[in-house]
Amino acid sequence: SYVLTQPPSVSVAPGQTARITCGGNNIGSKSVHWYQQKPGQAPVLVVYDDSDRPSGIPERFSGSNSGNTATLTISRVEAGDEADYYCQVWDSSSDLWVFGGGTKLTVL
């Protein structure tokens, strides 16, 4: 089965740039979606199809995907960005949906 690998944690100071990676075999050939989840809340889609933003999501959130790594980039990080972030793909070969293990973003 397809596996997505994320770092357990990323820390960044306010105003700096956070980069959260999502590794998978030839993930560049798939569409990657990113979700933000704050404690006690449901996940929220923040980036879809590698690099598009849903309405209402700040431009500070961006994404890229190439080769074996997809990346969620959060520019000018704010305290309110502190959350767990998950990447997700659809594995068409098995018709299964897969989530990465999640990354806890800490704003120092």
Add this chain to the structure above:
Amino acid sequence: EVQLVESGGGLVQPGGSLKLSCAASGFTFSGSAMHWVRQASGKGLEWVGRIRSKANSYATAYAASVKGRFTISRDDSKNTAYLQMNSLKTEDTAVYYCTRQSGDGFDYWGQGTLVTVSS
């Protein structure tokens, strides 16, 4: 406004059954594929399964961890999706979310319902 509201969670003994519901509003439910995703306390998101629309023959797919025990269905006349869970195990304890598929991702999520499997 799109809304997804899960219900039916609760405490059940190992080996027991439970049926969750997901009531949808604010969009054309009959044309949407719907999924269930769960999250054990302190753990990550785990995809559970999916049901497609009538146009796609209500096709279902399940994670290996629940295949043969869980069944997803839908009633388009009631704008509701269901998750029938049988032969429940302690490791099925989690918050269960329903979510709407958009492209290959999920654009709207419910607030979740807690299922606790314990004796």
